[in-house]
Amino acid sequence: MLLGEEAPTRGTITLDGIPLVAEPGPDRGVVFQRYSVFPHLTVLGNVLLGKAFTGSKIAARLFGASKRSAVEEARQLIADVGLAGSEDKYPAQLSGGMQQRLALARGADHEAQSAAARRAVWRARSRHSRRNPCADEVPLARDQNSPSSWSPMTCARPSPRAPASSPSSARATAPRSAERYGALLSRDIDIWPPRIAGEPSIFAPDRDDPVMPLGLAQDDSAPTQGDKP
Amino acid sequence: MRWINTKPGPAVRLMLMLAPFVLLVIAYGMGSAARLADNPSDKLLPALASLTDAINRMAFTPDVRTGEYLMWADTIASLSRLLWTLGISTTIALLFGMIVGMFPYVRALLAPFIATISMVPPLALLPILFIVLGPGEAAKITLIVIGVAPAMIRDLALKVIELPREQIIKAETLGGSSRQIALRVVLPQTLPRLLTCLRLQLGPARLFLIAAEAISADSRLGYRIFLVRRYLSMDVIFPYVARITLLAIIMNFALDRLRIAIFPWSNLERQ
Incomplete structure (x- = not known):
């Protein structure tokens, strides 16, 4: 439901009082158990894709200086999840665990870009959060009764606009x-x-x-x- | 060891691969010899010598009337026609396949229509096409496009729908718009399937090509075959059929190599 794939039979989902848009966007992050990486892109290409989406609206590709800096950042993220040296491999050449780590690296990247207001918090725990982008979110129970085959780990990110007293941001800053x-x-x-x-x-x-x-x-x-x- | 676990070595594999072809040639030779022993002027199964003679005549000697090398001229004409139509069909199929696969509104609008069109037997439309478009190139190209494109559209649309929903959601959470996702996620994963699809459609495409050429043309492979059929010139027909087959084999192989060369990941996925 957080990803807009299933509609609630009744009621609405609100985050800090604002109804949740029933369509996933950059405000939501997800690492699925399968198919979380794009098979047609290399490890580097997978991490760069998110940057290309935000950096280039029309062509969805980066060029020149922005590409160089993006590649540098991406390599750092890949090294952080322990995939250094595998940048030019395709996901099919990685083990299942390596693929999930790649998905985490990408999630961490887009996490880091998502809210300037939370940069400070991120820096303080960047090491930790890169390993586990869900760590300071509000993790939701995986629905074991779901009839569909995929059971995603979903994280709803507390909105950066949230007042400090709201429960979600209190949990986000001091878990x-x-x-x-x-x-x-x-x-x-x-x-x-x-x-x-x-x-x-x-x-x-x-x-x-x-x-x-x-x-x-x-x-x-x-x-x-x-x-x- | 179980039968399912025994594998041939490279030499054995080559021999096994060639065996059916060799057997076919031997069977032809025996049949031809038996018929020629009965009737030396039999035309149905000409001897191998007269086949090579015909190949020489068609491929390596200029035609007395036009001065062309008939087999090459026919091949080039047929091939260019085939490539044109396949190019048009591919473009249509890629465009429609992607939007039908990606956008539920377009799917609701077009999918049943395309499914219906693809059920129309194209050869039955051939007389109408010749009347409407004249007996020239346009009718033939239209025939092949009508025959090939709907099947390709459906195949590609299915491939797009088959993409794991998780990938699309993932791309959305990375901030991709419809356009960006189409360009960077759906299109690259559809292209290898497009090449495979093209490979599988070579058969139908050539069927329609030969049919159209047989009915109305002044050169090309299909025309030649149906022209010399009147004189029961099997010595010309057999080399032509072999040539058409060989062209298809080469195109098939080349398309597959092309797919692996451009999209190396598409082969990794299969293993």
């Missing part, structure tokens, strides 16, 4: 590790397994709820965690 993993349910959702507001899921308590100290399905060592059962 606490215990709350980082999910959104809180504010209403009961009529699905199976049942999701009751304020209560964890009975089957996978850690999937999209606040981290439970002694969750049954927990497999990482969050600092709040006690002794494992």
Whole structure:
């Protein structure tokens, strides 16, 4: 729904009170589980494509000095995700994990361009965020009941215009590790397994709820965690 | 070892590749010899010697009347006609295939129409084309375009629709407009399919070409075949058929090499 691929049967999605446009744009970033990279472009070409889209409206290609600087930035991003030396390879020549890292490099690039207001925050954590562009967004639960085959990891970016007091930007600037993993349910959702507001899921308590100290399905060592059962 | 896991080496592969061709030539030679033993003036299966004689006559000796080398003149005329029509069909197919595949409104408008057009048997339209456009080049080119273009449009539109939706969304989140996505994401991924599509359409294109030339022409391969058919000159027809086939094989191979040379990634994807 965030990407405009499925329409809500009822209700509207608002971000900071503004209805969400039902069409993806540069305000949204996504790394799909498959098909996140363009097979016809090299690693370098994949990272450059976003720059070309923003830099050249008509031809969607960069030339001359702007191209040189874009290539330089792109090479830096590629090196940051550990793909240095593979710039001229096509995605089909990369492993699945390398392809996803390439997708992240591109996401990080367009992330970095998206909002000048958040540059400072970005610089402070640029190392971290390049590895994980979703880290300071509001991650949404992947919909396990979705009938479609693709289950994307979607990040909605808090609007750069958001007032500092709004919940989303508060979370964006100061994520606490215990709350980082999910959104809180504010209403009961009529699905199976049942999701009751304020209560964890009975089957996978850690999937999209606040981290439970002694969750049954927990497999990482969050600092709040006690002794494992 | 299981049969499905046994693979021939290069030498064996070459021998296997040539075997059917050699068998065909041997079978022809035997059949021809048997018929000629019965009736020395048999024309249906001429001996290999008279075939080479005919090739010499058609390809390497100037025609007494016009002074042209008939087989070359016919080949060049037919080829240029074929290339013209394939060029026109390709342009139409690329343009329409992309907009039909990309824009739901255009798809709703044109897809059923193109599907209907592609079901019309083009050869049945041939008399009408000759009446409307005259017996010249225009009718022949139109015939081949009508025969080839709708199938190509449908194929390309399907290819565009087949592009993973994720890629398009990804391009949108990178800030691409419809135009930019068409230029940088859809077009480059459609072009290799266009070449493959062209390769597959060579067969129908030549069918329509020969048919049109057989009915109305004053030179070219199809004309020659149907001209000498009156004299039962199988010694001319066989080399001509072989020549048309050879041209198609070369074009087929060249188009595939061209695709791999221009779009190396399209071959990586298949492995």
